[in-house]
Amino acid sequence: MPVTEFSRLTLKKRLDEEQKPVAMRGLSRAKKLMENFTGYDFHLFQEIEDPNRIYIVGQWASVEQHMNEWIPSEANQGLLKELVSLIDVDYLFHIDVSLGSIPPNDKAPIFSVGKHVMESDERPGFESTFDKRRSDLEAHAPGSISGGWRIEKEPGREEFVLFVPWKNVDQHLAFAKTKEFERYAEIRDHLVLIATEIRHVALMELPPPAMENDAA
Structure with missing residues (x-):
């Protein structure tokens, strides 16, 4: 697979x-x-x-x-x-x-990466709440969201990695001030918040690749 x-x-x-x-x-x-x-x-x-x-x-x-x-x-x-x-x-x-379902897209040059960590017995509750509230997030994100479960698990824990496209960081921060976010934030009830993190990333413009005989 x-x-x-x-x-x-x-x-x-x-x-x-x-x-x-x-x-x-x-x-x-x-x-x-x-x-x-x-x-x-x-x-x-x-x-x-x-x-x-x-x-x-x-x-x-x-x-x-x-x-x-x-x-x-x-x-x-x-x-x-x-x-x-x-x-x-x-x-x-x-x-x-x-991989093909992961943003960003032309309308959203950045995306947030959320590493959502929970105790293993909280996974069913998280999945249920996320499925129920994801439309509140999708209503503000300028593109499709995507997520998947970590395969190599830490003992007793699960981790869900969520990719969400945004036009810029400010748009994401503005979502946190909406009523939709208040509902979406119910997922926090299932998380180990101290281990959960969200960062923003943008696609890198890379130089031509180094050849084998280049100095490293």
């Missing part, structure tokens, strides 16, 4: 202005190599709240293809060697949602 990778990278704080372009070219090369390996598109997004954070969203034929075939491959090991001094991997996991 195809799955979507959701991972977050952070540029190391000590990088100077000469090293950052090297990191960007390396990430561009990683994108190209993963697309060649899988036959699927991959996208890199930059966080608006912290531009040093970069998200990879891409599709794999299965978790096994990613973890057992790509990760130990010569191409990936070369990438890791190239990028290890430039970038930290904050997390990497897979969600059960099609």
Whole structure:
């Protein structure tokens, strides 16, 4: 079953202005190599709240293809060697949602990424409340929303990752002041709020990919 990778990278704080372009070219090369390996598109997004954070969203034929075939491959090991001094991997996991259903779109250049964490026994209640109230969110979002469940679960917990398109951050913040949001916010009753986070991201414009003989 195809799955979507959701991972977050952070540029190391000590990088100077000469090293950052090297990191960007390396990430561009990683994108190209993963697309060649899988036959699927991959996208890199930059966080608006912290531009040093970069998200990879891409599709794999299965978790096994990613973890057992790509990760130990010569191409990936070369990438890791190239990028290890430039970038930290904050997390990497897979969600059960099609890449093609994930925003943004032409009318909404950014989207919010919500990592909704709950105790396992709260999942049915969350699903019921979300299904009941999602129309309140959809009424304000300029495009289709999309979400999926984390496949690699922490013991006793579930995580639902929600992608919502917006024209800008202010539009999202304005939603929080509406009556529709008051109803939609009932999902909070099921969440571990201290572990739940929402960030905003925009599609990155990447330079041409670094070639194997480029200096890293």
